[in-house]
Amino acid sequence: MTIQAGQLKKRVAIDQPINTQNETGEEITDWELVGTFWARIHPLDGREALQANVNISEMDTRITLRWSSVLDVMTTGWRIRFKDTIYDLKSVLTLELARREIEVMAKSGVNLG
Secondary structure, eight states: OOOOTTOOOEEEEEEEEEEEEOTTSOEEEEEEEEEEEEEEEEEOOHHHHHHTTOOTTTOOEEEEEEOOTTGGGOOTTSEEEETTEEEEEEEEEEETTTTOEEEEEEEESOOOO
């Protein structure tokens, strides 16, 4: 599946975790903005989850992004934000050998951020 022009309509922010320590030495996770990117956000329905062989309670959204070298190192420890929703990443896949797009399976809601 190749991304067609105009399919990436949502501007999302992508953050990576930064582990630091507070005044008492306790480790805390802070977030650093990697950048903003155009994306397609597609809520999964139960049928799609069954076809993809995933547990719907673990993932409820598919997010597609155009591949970039910045996103090539994205892991499930990162997060995606769109408006007031934070997406906890469950899987990150680079589709096709030509590195044209990245597909993220995610769970919406509050995570460590």
